[in-house]
Amino acid sequence: MKVLKFGGASLKDADSLKLIAQIIKREKKDQVVVLSALGGVTNKLESFLRYPARQNEKEIRLLLEQLKKQHYSVLKKACPTRYSVRSETAMALKRIFNKLERLLYGVSYTEDLTPKISDLIISFGERLSVWLLAEVLVAAGQKARVLEADKIGLVTDGDFGNATVLLEQAAPKVQRVIRPLLRRKITPVVTGFFGCDESGQTTTFGRGGSDYSAAVLAHVLNAKELVIWKSIDGFMTADPEIVPKAHLIDILSYDEAAELAYFGAKILHPQTVEPVMLKNIPVAIRNTFRSLRQAQGKLSNGVTRILPKGYEKKGIIKGVSYDRDLGVVKILGPGVGYKPGVLREAVSHITPLGINIKSVITSQTSINILLAQRDVTVAARVLKQARMKVVDKIETKKDIALVGVVGEGLIRTKGLAARVFAAVARVGVNVEMISAGASTVAYYFIVQEKDLKKSVRAIHDAFF
Numbered sequence: 001m002k003v004l005k006f007g008g009a010s011l012k013d014a015d016s017l018k019l020i021a022q023i024i025k026r027e028k029k030d031q032v033v034v035l036s037a038l039g040g041v042t043n044k045l046e047s048f049l050r051y052p053a054r055q056n057e058k059e060i061r062l063l064l065e066q067l068k069k070q071h072y073s074v075l076k077k078a079c080p081t082r083y084s085v086r087s088e089t090a091m092a093l094k095r096i097f098n099k100l101e102r103l104l105y106g107v108s109y110t111e112d113l114t115p116k117i118s119d120l121i122i123s124f125g126e127r128l129s130v131w132l133l134a135e136v137l138v139a140a141g142q143k144a145r146v147l148e149a150d151k152i153g154l155v156t157d158g159d160f161g162n163a164t165v166l167l168e169q170a171a172p173k174v175q176r177v178i179r180p181l182l183r184r185k186i187t188p189v190v191t192g193f194f195g196c197d198e199s200g201q202t203t204t205f206g207r208g209g210s211d212y213s214a215a216v217l218a219h220v221l222n223a224k225e226l227v228i229w230k231s232i233d234g235f236m237t238a239d240p241e242i243v244p245k246a247h248l249i250d251i252l253s254y255d256e257a258a259e260l261a262y263f264g265a266k267i268l269h270p271q272t273v274e275p276v277m278l279k280n281i282p283v284a285i286r287n288t289f290r291s292l293r294q295a296q297g298k299l300s301n302g303v304t305r306i307l308p309k310g311y312e313k314k315g316i317i318k319g320v321s322y323d324r325d326l327g328v329v330k331i332l333g334p335g336v337g338y339k340p341g342v343l344r345e346a347v348s349h350i351t352p353l354g355i356n357i358k359s360v361i362t363s364q365t366s367i368n369i370l371l372a373q374r375d376v377t378v379a380a381r382v383l384k385q386a387r388m389k390v391v392d393k394i395e396t397k398k399d400i401a402l403v404g405v406v407g408e409g410l411i412r413t414k415g416l417a418a419r420v421f422a423a424v425a426r427v428g429v430n431v432e433m434i435s436a437g438a439s440t441v442a443y444y445f446i447v448q449e450k451d452l453k454k455s456v457r458a459i460h461d462a463f464f
């Protein structure tokens with residue numbers, strides 16, 4: 001059994017849905033399909049939630065109009081002969097849109113937006129897209145069944161907006177629903193991006209979370225393979241927008257993929273590797289829009305495989321990633337490095353704000369906490385207010401970026417760090433901080449944001 005996941009950029013229009021149906025039909029094995037929302041839908045919902053000024057009747061009407069147009073036009077174009085307003089799919093869409101409308105008005109009237117309501121609203125893109133694909137599959141002669149992940153018991157820890165699945169609790173529930181369908185040759189089409197907490201409330205996995213949903217389903221169903229279908233080929237040696245010569249990486253280990261996904265490379269949701277790694281399930285990242293030519297034997301490559309055991313490449317480095325969305329809060333004081341408990345206390349002030357700490361780099365006189373840019377100001381404010389002992393001052397910096405260099409064997413290879421930093425130095429870039437050794441397959445360092453592109457290109461040139 002395989003789990004196939006299709007992302008929003010692969011779910012553009014009627015033609016792409018038909019293409020996806022062909023990909024699914026072509027597979028000989030049983031499969032479970034996991035979907036994102038149609039392209040752009042989650043963004044629209046999110047921007048309604050983010051801007052209170054939009055939470056009025058006029059904007060709600062506009063938003064619903066746009067979403068309805070997008071979905072119904074795909075449905076009509078993809079299945080012209082099956083379409084009628086009374087078809088099961090059209091009725092389902094209507095029901096879902098009615099519910100969404102009520103929720104949006106609820107937020108507008110109560111002016112109260114809790115994380116719980118926010119997660120519920122933002123989950124609607126997936127609830128809609130699964131119906132469209134199921135309809136297209138049925139039209140193509142494949143039995144299919146829509147499943148909403150929060151209704152089938154994909155139980156999470158309840159952390160709204162950033163939930164993690166409780167694999168052991170979820171497994172029997174999900175198996176009980178999906179296995180009988182597979183036995184009857186019905187393809188389950190499951191919503192990505194969310195599950196439910198123990199009381200059944202919808203909890204999302206954070207943006208891009210459908211990858212993680214698919215990995216979780218692969219885990220709980222003991223899939224032979226997880227295939228993530230995207231609108232691009234897979235992991236590249238660097239961002240091709242910065243390095244035009246960048247090329248596809250054919251094989252990555254779980255660790256390499258996790259490091260590349262965690263910082264920068266917006267290819268996979270950062271949590272994706274964890275559930276598959278626990279069961280050694282191989283992952284393939286493929287390009288939806290190249291699939292036809294591949295099937296015709298005209299294209300052989302175009303795949304990144306993520307495998308339990310990677311390999312050590314000659315030259316070691318497999319990819320250079322970066323993260324622009326980075327800022328640092330510096331906690332300065334002569335004793336912060338050796339006084340026990342300073343870091344713990346700092347973290348205890350920051351985490352209640354729901355802020356994720358991306359990394360920490362410390363020295364004797366300074367603790368550097370790396371955060372997303374939007375979190376820097378608030379985090380610095382609470383740390384100042386906390387008036388921690390031994391801390392002289394708190395400083396912040398936002399115009400920085402992180403560069404990551406990833407490859408199996410990197411920590412063990414003599415002279416590699418020297419080559420990386422020499423390459424950067426040659427183009428006149430100053431490295432502000434370095435973190436090496438925390439992961440055995442990655443180094444990270446921080447440069448001024450203005451030097452980012454130069455640094456990435458310099459490393460790529462030196463190693464590829």
Ligand code: ASP
Pocket residue numbers: 007008036037042043125192193206207208209210211
């Ligand atoms: N639709 C969600 C998002 O855009 C989840 C996903 O695409 O994976 O973030």
Ligand code: MG
Pocket residue numbers: 007008009036037042208
């Ligand atoms: Mg998406």
